[in-house]
Amino acid sequence: MDVQVRVATDDDWAAMLHVDGRTFGQEFTPERAAEARSSIDLSRFRLAVDGSAIVGIAGSYALDVSLPGGTAAPMGGVTWVCVAGTHRRQGVLSRMMDAVHDDIDSRGEPVASLYASQAGIYERFGYGMATQxxxxxxxxxxxxxxxxxxxxxxxxxxxxxxxxxxxxxxxxxxxxxxxxxxxxxxxxxxxxxxxxxxxxxxxxxxxxxxxxxxxxxxxxxxxxxxxxxxxxxxxxxxxxxxxxxxxxxxxxxxxxxxxxxxxxxxxxxxxxxxxxxxxxxxxxxxxxxxDGVWASVRDVAVAFGARTYASADRIVLEADGRRWAIEGGPDGGSAKAVRSRPDLVVDSAALGALLYGGVRPSALAAGRRLAARNDDALRRADLFFTTSSAPHCQTMY
Ligand SMILES: CC(C)(COP(=O)(O)OP(=O)(O)OC[C@H]1O[C@@H](n2cnc3c(N)ncnc32)[C@H](O)[C@@H]1OP(=O)(O)O)[C@@H](O)C(=O)NCCC(=O)NCCS
Structure with a gap:
């Protein structure tokens, strides 16, 4: 297998419709195809190709997501993810996710998110359940x-x-x-x-x-x-x-x-x-x-600096070996790289849930996704990160 990953072009569009339709069991009528094309920026789409055949697709929409406190941040809404049955479980998805994430990062979007067809796929790529x-x-x-x-x-x-x-x-x-x-x-x-x-x-x-x-x-x-x-x-x-x-x-x-x-x-x-x-x-x-939206925090400083917090506090968070002091309150916040001892250690997938604020850190601790320095740090984190209303998204992408 010699699979290459490259940017999609207009010449690929008809074949992309065929591969996506075949994977998800849907026929694209001419109207539906035109509507889909009008919503897509092909420069954000990556294709896995084996010779002349498209064997994988993944892309993203340029979105703005609302964050706690009525703030917002740019977000790459990952979509159209599929790998042909002939090439599954050979690492094609992993390569395409790397390529799509590189693209989202290069555009300065601090968050990526998606809806998952199966809930077991995306945690390994840094996505955590953020809405239900x-x-x-x-x-x-x-x-x-x-x-x-x-x-x-x-x-x-x-x-x-x-x-x-x-x-x-x-x-x-x-x-x-x-x-x-x-x-x-x-x-x-x-x-x-x-x-x-x-x-x-x-x-x-x-x-x-x-x-x-x-x-x-x-x-x-x-x-x-x-x-x-x-x-x-x-x-x-x-x-x-x-x-x-x-x-x-x-x-x-x-x-x-x-x-x-x-x-x-x-x-x-x-x-x-x-x-x-x-x-x-x-x-x-x-x-x-x-599970609803799965979110991946691509840039901790920008994403956590964009939201507000329910209590005035400063909490040091360690994720993937890097430490961040998140400081803020109801009027805003900031996140800066630090070396000090962490109050919380999380895996990168749990960051998405913490960013949206719908899951109490103590629930993440009970679910083994987060470890707190002590009970007081966990109590403060519950007050600080959790939003008063549950995060929710009615828009499918
Ligand atoms: C899901 C799908 C994209 C996976 O593609 P793939 O190229 O076979 O995936 P990869 O070989 O790159 O696998 C990457 C990792 O994800 C895991 N994985 C892949 N599909 C999985 C699934 N359905 N459930 C759980 N884990 C899965 C693999 O085991 C592998 O794990 P590892 O890194 O620990 O070895 C592909 O099977 C597909 O197109 N399915 C139908 C469409 C679909 O559901 N798309 C997702 C829309 S959100």
């Missing part, structure tokens, strides 16, 4: 808001078409920094998503948009008339609420949708307050919680 995906199923007849939380009529309206686009984009602009782990969308990104959601998805309808002054919910409906006992399935596509009023009003409207048997969502953060608003909190059934 929670799937909920709500049986519509069991779920209603307590009367005191119901909105006044008119708080929520439907919007569609060109009227909806700028409103949704403006709400996303206001919202994306409110939740650590979410990513920025420019108008082009928003339009691309809107167009994709304007088409049906399998048996499901195109997306509908419920809009509030401070949020929106989009959903698709899969009809099921069930011989005269309608049990449609409502699937939440995206849920954005800047205020608790918007959250309650949008959920009230979703839960009041006629003919619906069940409401499904993969977009609900693990700490979502919906159960507290209902007459029966048990109506929100969590059917799965799994």
């Amino acid at each position: 995906i929670r799937e909920v199923r709500i049986i519509a007849r069991d779920a209603e808001l307590q009367p005191r939380f119901r909105p006044t009529t008119g708080a929520v309206r439907f919007l569609s078409g060109d009227e909806a686009r700028p409103v949704l984009h403006a709400l996303w602009e206001r919202w994306w920094r409110c939740r650590t782990g979410e990513v920025h969308r420019d108008q082009v990104d928003s339009n691309r998503l809107f167009d994709r959601r304007s088409a049906g998805d399998g048996a499901a309808t195109s997306a509908y948009y419920l809009v509030h002054a401070d949020g929106y919910a989009s959903y698709r409906v899969t009809p099921n008339w069930a011989n005269g006992f309608p049990q449609h399935e409502l699937s939440v596509v995206e849920f954005v609420a800047l205020t608790s009023d918007a959250h309650a009003a949008l959920w009230h409207t979703l839960l009041s949708t006629d003919l619906v048997g069940s409401i499904n969502s993969r977009q609900m953060p693990v700490d979502d307050p919906l159960p507290y608003l209902l007459t029966d909190p048990r109506a929100v059934r969590t059917v799965n919680v799994t």
